[in-house]
Amino acid sequence: MKAAVLTAPNEISLDDIVAPVVSPGDVLIRVKAATICGTDIRIYRGKKTAGVRYPSVLGHEFAGEVIDGGGHEGLKAGDRVGLCPFIACGECHLCKTGHENLCTSGTAVGYEIDGAFAEAIRIPAQAVRAGNLRHLPDHMSYDEAALVEPLSCVLNGQNKVGVSSADTVVILGAGPIGLLHTYLARLRGAARIIVSDPNQHRRDAALAAGANAVVDPRSDDVTARVLEETGGRGADVVICAIGVPALARQATDLAAFGGRISLFAGFSKGESAEMDVNAIHYRELTVTGAFGLSRKDYDRAFDMVASGQLDLGPLITHRYPLAEIGEALATAEAGEAIKVVVHND
Structure with missing residues (x-):
């Protein structure tokens, strides 16, 4: 064969x-x-x-x-x-x-x-x-x-940070995974979804997927834009949907007091990232990884697609x-x- x-x-x-x-x-x-x-x-x-x-x-x-x-x-x-x-x-x-x-x-x-x-x-x-x-x-x-498989992984990641209807969610990266995060956050009723990506085509796709606002990190100050969009409060949830180590530090800048950060994307072997440990400490941020999927995640994601909840x-x-x-x-x-x-x- x-x-x-x-x-x-x-x-x-x-x-x-x-x-x-x-x-x-x-x-x-x-x-x-x-x-x-x-x-x-x-x-x-x-x-x-x-x-x-x-x-x-x-x-x-x-x-x-x-x-x-x-x-x-x-x-x-x-x-x-x-x-x-x-x-x-x-x-x-x-x-x-x-x-x-x-x-x-x-x-x-x-x-x-x-x-x-x-x-x-x-x-x-x-x-x-x-x-x-x-x-x-x-x-x-x-x-x-x-x-269904990548959606299952995204579901696992959002469960880890508890995305809910009261949340402002910032998604860093609008590739396939970032867009799946956008779809799922919208389905979960997130109050506001902000997506950052340098690619115009992908920013447009994020808007079509349910984002309320998009940011071009090449020309915009992402932190300033998120603070503007949230009345100076920052994001309840920040999801790193692309494996760029520098985004880990940016995530701590974007998160509100009591915010949750998902280092969702995989990083290459040997890579490390700097994070603002004072922000994590004083703002009581939760930082979590998210890896792979379980059969339970797969079954739930499968049913979302099969039932028409997500197209x-x-x-x-x-x-x-x-x-x-x-x-x-x-x-x-x-x-x-x-x-x-x-x-x-």
């Missing part, structure tokens, strides 16, 4: 590889749509190396059609499905205390297990038994289903066939696209 194989940092090519070997209970899925994540780009460029093996097949945001249901009840060839792509062990202290997204014995689809930038993907029996697969309703497209279709701006994986990655990395889908029609 055809697959985009990563053999080393910056080296990926479309190759013929042996189809996945399916053990008893495993499920084989024909990939129909896989979206490109910032993590895929970081792995491709060698900026994320933990757990990455070579050669491997990237791609963890996807949906597809069952080829072999592995003998599981209620799962048969032709079924349309999406997947929560992190397979927690279910046995460790973290899993048992409600933190399965942090499970250190878990397995990530997309590099530890070959991922979805391929014609087909094997889902281990353990993931199927744990409930990681969800059937798509007829009205839910493969493209929409692929976006994520406008996020998809570019579609490429698997044969053009190089162009697809380049488009996603260039920053002009919002969400890029790799498809097998």
Whole structure:
């Protein structure tokens, strides 16, 4: 079968590889749509190396059609499905205390297990038994289903900082993740949403997604603008939706007394950031990270999309066939696209 194989940092090519070997209970899925994540780009460029093996097949945001249901009840060839792509062990202290997204014995689809930038993907029996697969309703497209995974991560992040209807939320970065944060904050009834991004196209997308105001950090003083928009109070919640270390310091400048800061985006290995520790202390700021997703996050995000509470279709701006994986990655990395889908029609 055809697959985009990563053999080393910056080296990926479309190759013929042996189809996945399916053990008893495993499920084989024909990939129909896989979206490109910032993590895929970081792995491709060698900026994320933990757990990455070579050669491997990237791609963890996807949906597809069952080829072999592995003998599981209620799962048969032709079924349309999406997947929560992190397979927690279910046995460790973290899993048992409600933190399965942090499970250190878990397995990530997309590099530890070959991922979805391929014609087909094997889902281990353990993931199927744990409930990681969800059937798509007829009205839910493969493209929409692929976006459930990043929405799940965003949901995890917003739960960590408790975004609610009384909040002014500032989102730093209007890439795909920043826009998903905008959509979700609007759904949660945030009182005011302010988004900062240097890209005009993405600022426009943020307004369309529900932002009340946008800021160009190249020409505007973001802190002054946020204080102006909030009557001098600052933001209840600040979300760093892009992995730029300098934004961590900016977040402490933007947060109101008692504010909450989410260092949501992943940073490259070895990077560090300066934060205003006096602001954290005297203004009683809460600073939290947010990593990955749990099956509970995935199920809640899936239901939001399936029920029509969130329409994520406008996020998809570019579609490429698997044969053009190089162009697809380049488009996603260039920053002009919002969400890029790799498809097998």
